[in-house]
Amino acid sequence: MLSFLSTPFWGIFLTIFVYWIGQQLFKKFPIFIFQPLLIGMVLGILVLIGLSSLLHQPIVSVYKQYKIGGDLIFWFLSPATMAFAVPLYKRRDLVKRYWLRIFTSLFVGLSVALFIIFTISHLFGLSKIATIAMLPQAATTAIALPISSVIAGGGQLGATASSITAMAVIINAVVIYALGNQLVKWFRLDKDPMGLGLAFGTAGHAIGSAKAIKIGEVEGAMASISMVVIGLIVDLIVPTFAKLMGLM
Numbered sequence: 344m345l346s347f348l349s350t351p352f353w354g355i356f357l358t359i360f361v362y363w364i365g366q367q368l369f370k371k372f373p374i375f376i377f378q379p380l381l382i383g384m385v386l387g388i389l390v391l392i393g394l395s396s397l398l399h400q401p402i403v404s405v406y407k408q409y410k411i412g413g414d415l416i417f418w419f420l421s422p423a424t425m426a427f428a429v430p431l432y433k434r435r436d437l438v439k440r441y442w443l444r445i446f447t448s449l450f451v452g453l454s455v456a457l458f459i460i461f462t463i464s465h466l467f468g469l470s471k472i473a474t475i476a477m478l479p480q481a482a483t484t485a486i487a488l489p490i491s492s493v494i495a496g497g498g499q500l501g502a503t504a505s506s507i508t509a510m511a512v513i514i515n516a517v518v519i520y521a522l523g524n525q526l527v528k529w530f531r532l533d534k535d536p537m538g539l540g541l542a543f544g545t546a547g548h549a550i551g552s553a554k555a556i557k558i559g560e561v562e563g564a565m566a567s568i569s570m571v572v573i574g575l576i577v578d579l580i581v582p583t584f585a586k587l588m589g590l591m
Contacts, residue, residue, distance in 0.1 A: 348394075348405075348408045348409075349408055349411070350411070350412070351411050351412035351415055352412060353408065353409060353411070353412055354408075354409045354410060354411050354412020354413040354414070354415070354416070355412040355413075355415060355416060356412070357387060357390060357409060357412075357413075358383070358387065358412070358413055358416050359416075361382070361383040361384075361386040361387045361390065362379055362380075362382075362383040364382060364383070364386060365377070365378070365379030365380065365381070365382030365383045365386070366379045368382055369382070374521075375517075375518075375521040375522065378517045378520060378521050380513055380516065380517050380520075380550070381513075381514075381517045384510075384513060387409075391405050391406055391409060429567075433560070433564060437537070437561070437564055437565065437568070438568055441537065444537075445537075445541065445565075445568060445569070445572060446572060446576075448541065449541065449545065449569060449572050449573050449576055450576055450580075452545065453481055453573065453576055453577065453580060454580065456481060457478060457580070457581070457584050460474075460477045460478060460480075461474065461478075461584075461588055464477060471590060472495055472500060472503055472504050472507070473507060474590060475491055475494050475495050475504050475585060475590050476491050476495070476503075476504040476505070476506075476507035476508045476511065477507070477508075477511055478490075478491070478494070478581045478584065478585060478590075479491050479494075479508060479577050479581045480508060480511040480512050480515060481545060481546075481573050481577055482512075482548075482573055482574045482577040482578070483512070483548040483549055483570055483574060484508075484509060484512045484513075484548070486574040486577060486578065487508050487509075487512050487577070488505040488508055488509060489505075490508075490577065490578060490581055490582070491504040491505050491507070491508040492504055492505045493582070494581070494582060494585045494590065494591055496591075512548060515546055515547065515548065516547050516548050516549070516550040516551060517550075518546075518547075519543065519546045519547030519550065519551045519554070520547060520550050520551070520554060523543060523547065523551065523554055526542075527539060527542075530542075536559060536561040536562050536565070537561065537565050539555065539558070539562050539565070540555045540561060540562035540563065540564065540565025540566040540568070540569065541565050541566070541568070541569045542569075543555035543562065543566045543569075544565065544566030544567060544568070544569030544570045544573070545569045545570075545573050547566075548570060549570070551566060552566035552567055552569075552570055
């Protein structure tokens with residue numbers, strides 16, 4: 344068993360298995376708490392904690408063994424993100440026509456979000472690393488994790504910040520996937536396909552974009568656009584904001 348845990352197959356198997364369990368539960372109980380990503384994340388953590396106790400090994404060591412295979416799956420995140428360029432290319436006319444509106448709305452939205460995140464983190468007494476980790480969550484995981492790691496200073500602190508950022512990005516996506524339709528009604532976004540797509544792409548990232556594509560071509564294209572543009576904006580603004588707030 345110990346030899347199997349030290350191979351990439353262990354991380355791949357655990358990741359696919361816990362997500363499969365999440366899918367089965369969500370099919371039978373299609374409610375928020377059984378969303379596959381959330382269930383997979385929670386089950387994966389519980390399995391690693393259980394193995395740590397069973398094998399009498401530090402949880403960090405067990406996680407590093409899992410990460411060998413987990414990183415192989417994580418590698419596919421970047422190509423999967425790039426695949427959203429297809430609906431973007433199909434409706435590139437929208438980018439040419441509304442580029443200023445798209446960029447301005449995402450720039451203003453992110454700027455406001457950063458101040459809100461910083462203020463709430465300060466009010467709740469979150470640590471510096473936790474605050475840093477929350478800042479780039481508007482971007483998809485492939486972009487957000489390296490940014491939080493660099494701002495935190497790299498090394499162990501960077502790895503800690505990246506882990507928190509990954510959790511924040513995933514929770515964002517889970518909430519948007521589960522409550523997206525209700526949020527659309529509350530904010531009356533159903534009357535504006537462009538606004539709907541931008542909202543899904545920015546808040547829900549790849550999962551939000553996938554949901555937007557199901558709604559319509561324009562919504563899917565705008566969600567894809569927002570993922571690309573917000574990634575660039577986060578890369579430019581978040582480090583600058585962190586410096587101004589004394590986090591770097």
